Amino acid sequence: MDVSTTVILVALVNVTLALALLIQSRFSVRPPGMRLWAAGQTLMAAGLIISAFRGTSLAGKIAIPLWQTTTIAGFVLLYVGILRFFGRKEHWAPLIALLAVLTVWSSFFTFVVFLVPPRGAAVYVCAASLVVACARALRRYAEPAVRASARYLTWVFTALGVIYLVLAVVQAARWDSPQGMFANSPIYTTAYVATVVGTVLWVVGLISMVNERLQASVAAQAKNMTRIFETSPDCAIISRLSDGMMVNVNEGFTRVTGYSRTDAIGRSSLDLGLWLTPSDRNRLIEHLQPTGECENLPIVLRRKDGSTVECVLSASTLEVDGTPHMISLTRDVTEQRALEAQ
Template sequence: MLIDIRTLSLIFCITTILEVLILLVQYKYQEGSSFTGFLWWIAGIALIGLNFLILFLQRYLHLGLFAAVIENYVLVTGMFFLSHGVLLFFHEYKKSVHSFVFAGIYIVSTTIAYFFGNIAFPGAISAFSIALFSLIAAISVINEKSYLNKRLKTISAGTFIFNSLFFMVHAILWLIIPGQSSPGFPSIFQQFSYLLLFINSTIWTFAFIFLMNHKVMRETIISKEKYTLMFETIPDAVLISRLDDGLLTEVNQGFTLLSGYTASDIKGKSSLDINLWYDPVDRSRFMVILTETGSIENMEIQFRKKNGRLLIGLLSARAIDIDGVPHALTVVRDITNRKKMEEKLRENEQKYRFLTENSGDVIWHINKSLRIDYISPADEQIRGFKREEVIGTQIWSIFKPEGIQLVREKIEHHREKEEVGNNMMVSRFEIEQRCKDGSWIWTEIVAAPHYDNYGNLVGYHGISRDCSERKQLLDQLYKQATIDELTQAPNRRHFMNLAEIELRRAKRYHHPLSLVAIDFDLLKEINDTYGHMAGDRALSVFTKIVNQIIRDVDVLGRIGGDEFLLLLPETDSPGAALVMERIQDVLASSPVYIGKKNFNISVSAGIASIQDWSDTLEDLYNRADSALYESKDQGGKKITWQNLRK
């Protein structure tokens, strides 16, 4: 007697639908967990149930060949979804185009076969595909070592293998004994295949439910282990307490290290019992805020350690429920040392700010763009600018062109030093700075580069001080040391230094140079006749007249008394004689007035020029002095150079 295959299909369909509903309820219940591939598995079981439903409906719809087509497609797709879900669940699936290629080949080949009325070939291909997907699922189950115990792995893998072998035989039988040619045997084999699918799908359903529960338990254990590890290894103090009475239920090792209280010390006690709050009012404030908002972020609270010492903590808390009882999960970070450092830093900042703001020197900082981003109030006292008028301006606006060039050279020099590893170079120089009233003052600057903790250049900082008075004093001392007070001409020492420089240059480039020794005629008679004031007047007038005649490169110096030396670069002896002739002509036509009286000045001169490139300044001076004496011996008002006279 044959079993009614249609009725059996309906029973299998209803049972499979119930299995799908059970799986969906399980999935919904475990919604918080991650079950990759679960929906694929459910879809596969559902398609197997749909296959049973199609088989049952053939009694009423009489779909003929079309029913066989749909039945094969649905069953193959269901087994594909099932195996794909297994691969995803065990994290063995790798994205590729193989599945799409296989699906394309399967659909095209079976459709062509059906089109030509061949039922055996599509049936064989479908059975072979189901066998292949079952084998893939079996291999995935066998390779899994994390979730399955030995018995469940054997049962699950065994059903997939048996299913694969059965449908492999089924595929061979489709090719050997076509379904249309043997009406008896395929019907019995078909019934057995449906029964096998039903039994296997039921086993797979309950196996998957077991896997889900097992995975949830495993994830719960892992989560608890992670929580315990985090709870115990966090360096901050973590404590859990009941909200209503503050009873401490759990503390970590960080709490013990921070407060000195061990887990046994706080057992059955509240934070008030162990006198943890330095001020109990803070506990009340903590309770009000946490109850109203449900959380607290970074609240500074003072606590008392077990040894009685003060502890400043940064407290964060969350309101949580444990078995329906409100608790507080609190994390406290020790910031005692940080607060002490902040206080020390604040004291130092106040001290340094006082020194900076009240210093007589200008303290400044400029950024990498050479814009001023800080300057002390002393700048207003020195240059007249208010701080807000200076902040943000570039430094070039306060210097003269030559000052700008000097600063650029200093910066470039610093960069060169930086390239060879010298980052601590301090520069000291003097420069003129512009004042608000348009005047200029000399300042002394001490500057150094400013780097951050990573060695990157931030800018430059330094000190400026007004050195105008010192500069004027030095200029005055220099002038006194180098300039004759009466005539304002270089004195003997300064003239000789200038002459040595010009002589070296002339000898280096083989250029002519002449030295003229000049002496007043009858200066003693002028002093005796008109007084010493007249003699001084004669010396000053002579210096002014000569300086108006000679070039900028020429130098007139007073050697002593009424003796002068005139240095003429790029000039030979005849050229020097022409200069002296012009001087004598102007002196002759320029009387010196003393009251209502006047007199004329006359001088004698001796000229010496470079004759040999080994000549020294002393050689030139001796020859010029000899030539001068020759002019004096001739009665004065003469110009003599070497052995020639005029």
């Protein structure tokens, strides 16, 4: 495979992966750092495209430091994105200094002394430093919820760091060669293959890490909602909207109505005779229809022992496995009403 074809293929891979990250960010909660990852992949693709124009002419020489600095800038954004994903603040001064030194170095060995190996070695040293920094950040800052993906990414970045360092040594060993390891050599091909495979692996890992955090967040919210539901002093019921069949009740339900959880699950409030006035349920459904919410609807419930309690009911609709349900909170205001009547 010739140089131009390889460059185009690698650039297309980077563009595709950048789009994958952008699409993921649109359908998730947009975690910090994700857009920086996409921007980093885009810069890497841009650097590869610019590299196709390198040569010994003035324009070709200008393309060389521009290509190398742009590519490493992509790695910088990848690293900064990881830091931000974990809520850590980046320090721009050393990162900008790295890019500045690389630009000066690459320009010197392009415009003053035209040698490929010093330029290539510098690029691989910079890339190795940044991917190792990514691995270190993942190892230090990853929370338990994303530990699996972070461990996978740590291995990917560490392996890439080793490969890039080996490539840097190979380049440095050919310091006086005009072409270095580039000229459709096996090492040249290895460098691009490692970059493509590594890039695909790390993007898969980054997306997996985002999804793990999202799943952990959803699970935590569900756990909190369950805790709130179970510990509420009010009568809390989740029931099917179509027929009122109860699928879950809390301890407050037993305190207010006298019915146990076993009495209630699988039966409707009408089956239990909870409504002193059965038409009140139709009134509740009418209140829910416009907005899916109802607040402080006065009702009277009949307890298991036949006594009645004055209550106010608030409810909202929700879907459970695609089926419309209702969650309601009913507060016993019997004593409050008695005090108001005095």
